[in-house]
Amino acid sequence: MDERCVLIIEDEQAIVDILKFNFTKEGYKVLEAMDGQTGLELALSENPDLILLDVMLPKMDGFEVCKKIREKSSVPIIMLTAREEEVDKVLGLELGADDYMTKPFSIRELTARVKANLRRTSIDRERSAQENSNSISSGDLTINVERYEVSKHGKVIDITLREFELLKFLAMQPEKIFSRESLLENVWGYEYYGDVRTVDVTVRRLREKIEDDPGMPRYIITKRGVGYYFNKA
Numbered sequence: 001m002d003e004r005c006v007l008i009i010e011d012e013q014a015i016v017d018i019l020k021f022n023f024t025k026e027g028y029k030v031l032e033a034m035d036g037q038t039g040l041e042l043a044l045s046e047n048p049d050l051i052l053l054d055v056m057l058p059k060m061d062g063f064e065v066c067k068k069i070r071e072k073s074s075v076p077i078i079m080l081t082a083r084e085e086e087v088d089k090v091l092g093l094e095l096g097a098d099d100y101m102t103k104p105f106s107i108r109e110l111t112a113r114v115k116a117n118l119r120r121t122s123i124d125r126e127r128s129a130q131e132n133s134n135s136i137s138s139g140d141l142t143i144n145v146e147r148y149e150v151s152k153h154g155k156v157i158d159i160t161l162r163e164f165e166l167l168k169f170l171a172m173q174p175e176k177i178f179s180r181e182s183l184l185e186n187v188w189g190y191e192y193y194g195d196v197r198t199v200d201v202t203v204r205r206l207r208e209k210i211e212d213d214p215g216m217p218r219y220i221i222t223k224r225g226v227g228y229y230f231n232k233a
């Protein structure tokens with residue numbers, strides 16, 4: 001695993017020293033800032049994997065720093081608060097911190113929280129990368145390519161293999177218009193001398209399953225005189 005970077009934004013040198021010592025020992029790269037303004041700049045320029053953020057800071061307080069970071073990044077932020085009263089504000093949704101510790105805190109507890117937050121983000125990242133490669137999403141529709149499944153609003157739709165293949169083919173190249181002949185060839189998969197109306201029939205069945213209003217489709221669109229295309233919502 002590559003080196004994780006923790007940014008410490010804290011104006012008490014003694015706390016910075018002990019945190020730095022501890023996280024360096026744990027194998028993290030450590031960046032530090034002694035005031036809110038510098039901390040915000042580092043947070044945005046260095047892309048740390050996690051931020052420890054004190055509340056009472058010179059130049060810009062921790063709440064403000066947290067809010068400003070959140071406008072740009074979803075990096076885990078653990079707030080370090082001096083007073084119990086600040087906890088409510090830290091946990092306020094508008095602030096967007098992931099966790100908090102009240103001072104004085106135990107280093108062991110803080111380290112555990114840091115690891116838990118880092119683990120959570122790496123799982124999230126892995127999961128979203130995996131989902132991206134296995135599925136195509138558009139609006140309320142998700143096409144899971146590996147499981148041959150289509151779901152709408154998270155509910156799996158009963159769909160035939162041919163309908164699935166047609167939807168997948170169109171959705172993988174959104175906005176590109178395919179003639180009915182070309183769809184027959186690509187989706188039905190052989191020199192098909194049959195009726196191109198086979199495509200129309202399959203499209204109609206598909207629309208009945210995936211569209212809110214099959215008469216006014218938003219996913220599979222007819223380009224009159226040309227063919228069909230998938231409209232990426």
Ligand code: CA
Pocket residue numbers: 010011012054055056057
């Ligand atoms: Ca402080």
